[in-house]
Amino acid sequence: MHLHFTTNMYRETWMYGLPQASSEYVHKLKKFLKVAEDxxxxxxxxxIWCPCKMCQNCKNIYDLDVIEEHLICEGFMNGYTCWSQHGELLIDHNTTYIESNYDDIDDSEDDIHDNLDDMLHDIEDNVPDRDYEKFQQLFEDVEKPIDKSLTELLGVIHEMIPESNELPISLYHAKKIMCAMDLEIERIHACSNDCMLYRNEQANLHECITCGRSRYLWKKQTKYNSDVTKNGPPTKLLLYFPIVPRLKRLFANPKDTELLRWHAGKRKTDGKMRHAAGAPQWKNIDHKFKEFGNEIQNLRFGLSADGINSFKHMRSSHNTWTVLLCIYNHLSWLCMKRKYIMMSLLIQGPKQPDNDTDVFLAPLIDDMKELWNSGVEVYDEFKKESFQLYAMIYCTISDFPAYANLFGYSTKGKKGMSSL
Incomplete structure (x- = not known):
């Protein structure tokens, strides 16, 4: 829901016209702080960026009370009637919108959308009048597929900056530049009957050692090339996204690294279970594995697995399975943010793996064994030092059918766990 204001006169009256110690000013300041906090x-x-005359939105402050004190003592910086650094979107020169109903916003909203908003507002004031109408169209395109809006944005910026610049002019060219930063993806062939993965010592086999089915999609193939990559497409493919490089990149960001320490230093500890760190399971792990528990940045993952209909048709029988990892070191509501959920495995269909899910989990389990036994060296950008990172599977999240596939329990029928 957006509240419309046709002018900024109302804000100018209380932000710059009222005594900063008056009860009316403090009352309206509380409303501003609520918007900023949301x-x-x-x-x-x-x-939160502090908009007082001293900080002028150039200093970020972690304590809301400090910002309130600054704004009472120093007052607002000049001309800050459009709260652009605190959730307000400037759509045109005369009308502003405030994002006021954050409770209705889905926390899983794509973070790429947020970043595009930042890019749009950073350059808005520098758009020539002749291009302004075209530029405003980009705000509407933010709600559309990212490819089109980003390509148009790059075109507008390219015309604004000096000639002979090297800015990419399309999403395709931008992706080519960013390819060097891509993280590794392992494409692992699998038996069509889910018997085995063609990896490690079985990497060069042409047939399944259990059922004898061919590794390849070409059924009439009788002669095989010694190079398995030249024998046609596989009957089934597993995509594994190695988690160790992703964890290293996570700790390379000081903001993310600081958030991973939140559960130990900033969590409210009043005996009530407000976070996974307050659960008996967390405390038992710390007591039993003291070395692991002493390093507050050692990670505890929640593993979730389930099938999805990747083609969005209820009549389609094609089933793709994903295995996701969420980090429970984070704040409770950040654990389930898309930004901090890692997709580790993508098991392509057309059929679900059923009780053979453990076959596909093998690459992830190998990495988790390394993270538990020997750990991996990671650079902590927040503390500016390297340390040995350890991690564990803290819990699993699944519905009853997936629970049966992951652990082999009977969840249906006369003796199923669901009937207990």
Whole structure:
């Protein structure tokens, strides 16, 4: 829901016309702080820009009370009637909108959308009048598929900056530049009957050692090339996204690294279970594995697995399975943010793996064994030092059918767990 204001006169009256110690000013200041705090929560950040005359939106502050003190003592910076750094969108020169109902916003909203909003507003004031109408169309395109809006945005910026610049002019060219930063993906062939993965010592086999089915999709193939990559497409493919490189990149961001320490230093500890760190299971692990528990940045993952209909048709029988990892070191509401959920495995269909899911989990389990036994060296950008990172599967999240596939329990029928 957006509240419309045709002018900024109302804000100028109380922000700059009222005594800063008056009860009316403090009352309206509380409303501003509520908007700023809601915007911070929505963006998943741990700080708020301070708009006082001293800080002028150039200093981020973690304590809301400090910002309130600054604005009472110093007052607002000049001309800040459009709260652009605290959740307000400037759509045209005369009308502003405030994002006021954050409770209705889905926390899983794509973070790419948020970043595009930032890019649009950063350059808005520098758009020539002749291009302004075209530029405003980009705000509407933000709600559309990212490819079109980003390509148009790059075209507008390319015309604004000096000639002979090297800015990419399309999403395709931007992706080519960013390819060097891509993380590794392992494409692992699998038996069509879910018997085995062609990896490690079985990497060069042409047939399944259990059922004898061919590795390849070409059924009439009788002679095989010694190079398995030249024998046609596989009957089934597993995509594995190695988690160790992703964890290293996570700790390379000081903001994310600081958030991973939140459960130990900033969590309210009043005996009530407000976070997974307050659960008996967490405390038992710390007591039993003291070395693991002593390092507060050692990670505890929640593993979730389920099938999805990747073609969005109820009549389709094609089933793709995903295995996701969420990090429970984070704040409770950040654990389930798309930004901090790692997709580790993508098991292509057309059929679900059923009780053979453990076959496909093998690459992930190998990495988790390394993270538990020997750990991996990671650079902590927040503390500016390297340390040995350890991790574990803290819990699993699944419905009853997936529970049966993951652990082999009977969840249906006369003796199923669901009937207990």
């Amino acid at each position: 915007h911070r929560v929505h963006r998943g950040e741990c700080y």
